[in-house]
Amino acid sequence: MPQAPSTRWCPTPEQLMILEEMYRSGIRTPNASQIQQITAHLSYYGKIEGKNVFYWFQNHKARDRQKLRRRLSRHHQLLHQQLHTLDEASAPPPPPPSCLPHYLHTPSQLLHQDANQQAMNLLSKLEAEGISEMATTSSSMNYNNDWMTMMMAGNTGIIPPCCKPLETLDLFPTKSTGLRDECSTSKSSSCSTSTN
Amino acid sequence: MPQAPSTRWCPTPEQLMILEEMYRSGIRTPNASQIQQITAHLSYYGKIEGKNVFYWFQNHKARDRQKLRRRLSRHHQLLHQQLHTLDEASAPPPPPPSCLPHYLHTPSQLLHQDANQQAMNLLSKLEAEGISEMATTSSSMNYNNDWMTMMMAGNTGIIPPCCKPLETLDLFPTKSTGLRDECSTSKSSSCSTSTN
DNA sequence: TACGTATGAATGAACG
């Protein structure tokens, strides 16, 4: 017998259409109640669960962001190359990628034009990284989280009651996820616990 | 590079087993010393840090609770639906399989919920940490249970202030947040949307 | 047959 049933939810065209329309309308991360309603609506067109809606939005948003990120990194690469090339010529202004009216913070955000906001949000992040490119080198994360170590080291009971060690101000607010391309798909450490 | 800068902990099966066992045994929020011990023990089976254990319990508990919440909200929703249905006494709409619906339910009401987003932010105080199953003693673990027993004994012994050795399930948490995650790998029929 | 893509699902990490 062939593979068992697909196990996973498969959106019907109608469901997909509605979902995309909602996404285009600005819904990115519906909260619990929204998900409930959406699920209720979509259940009319086929079997669907809350988690499906949840995952759908999560994935859609994430992948949208992914594309954007890649594009931007490309652009930055190109720009850097250009800068490098024009090094002698003293290229004055690093032109912003795509000028978007990065303003709208209106409560009617859910109605239209949300991608812009998200894009800008992401953009600024990447911008900071890209501009401050610095030495990427071993970008194995500056994860020097001593908080746990510190907390657990030594006395476990005499932790001063009132304060978490105030966050040492970061030099860069960008947590620098590395923004590496997923092309390389380094599956070196494949922790596939595939009990599947 | 043999080891990619994955930076991300990936639990080995043994580690996962132990963690789950401990979780089932009732450990939900290990304190610093417990985390330390757990980490120490698990480090035998692979690289692991305190924060990994910490995050693991955080996530596991959170997602467990999400599931519970979702179930409960669904029940509530169903109840509501039943009430409404009874009230309306209208026949349930049969889902149109193949053809497009006469008209798409435009999710208009869903679009203007920006204000409603914060609607359900209150309520919800009680938590239900469903600890149902106790460890199935001597099930599949050959490890020295000494340390674990000791730790858990310490757990039950150290349980300080007010709370329970084992949390009991709340009947009706007046909360409807999160219905997002769900874990039940529900086997459903394969979907063939392809025009194959 | 082998690879590339699209996407549902899962989870480690982190934020607010």
Next chain:
DNA sequence: CGTTCATTCATACGTA
């Protein structure tokens, strides 16, 4: 603690 993000896994479909 609940929520969100980033990454990865697993699988179906398409193509050379």
